[in-house]
Amino acid sequence: MPHHSLKLIVIAAALAAGSVAMAQDNTPPREQRMNEALQTYRDGTARNPQPGPAARAEESMKRGARHAGDSVRHGAHRTGEAVKHGAQRTGQAIKHGAQKAGDAVGTGMEKTGDAVRRGGEKLKDKSAG
Numbered sequence: 001m002p003h004h005s006l007k008l009i010v011i012a013a014a015l016a017a018g019s020v021a022m023a024q025d026n027t028p029p030r031e032q033r034m035n036e037a038l039q040t041y042r043d044g045t046a047r048n049p050q051p052g053p054a055a056r057a058e059e060s061m062k063r064g065a066r067h068a069g070d071s072v073r074h075g076a077h078r079t080g081e082a083v084k085h086g087a088q089r090t091g092q093a094i095k096h097g098a099q100k101a102g103d104a105v106g107t108g109m110e111k112t113g114d115a116v117r118r119g120g121e122k123l124k125d126k127s128a129g
Helices: 002-026 030-047 053-128
Strands: none
16 A cells, blocks of 8 residues: 555655646746746836926926915905905994984983073073063
8 A cells, every 4th residue: 555655645646746847838938937027017108108308397286286276266255255244244243333323312301401401491481580
């Protein structure tokens, strides 16, 4: 029995060595693989070139213009809100001032009426007395 096991091990080792040798025969040498990798890299670079200085500057200017536009839009919105708030406050102040003026006129008329009444009473007392 042990003799059969040894034969099987020897046969398996020979097959493994043969398959490794065949695999080595099918793989290209290192230099060829490196050349192929370099060529693939160069081809990829040609298909997807990096932008030059002019293209980068143009993109930077476009991005800056977008940011400036966003800032102007934001500032205009805030200014509009401030003007709206100021107009509301001014309207409230005018309303409050009108109420105070109305109250003052009413009080003044009331005081004038009281003074006229007192003056009338004094005249009445003088003429009766």
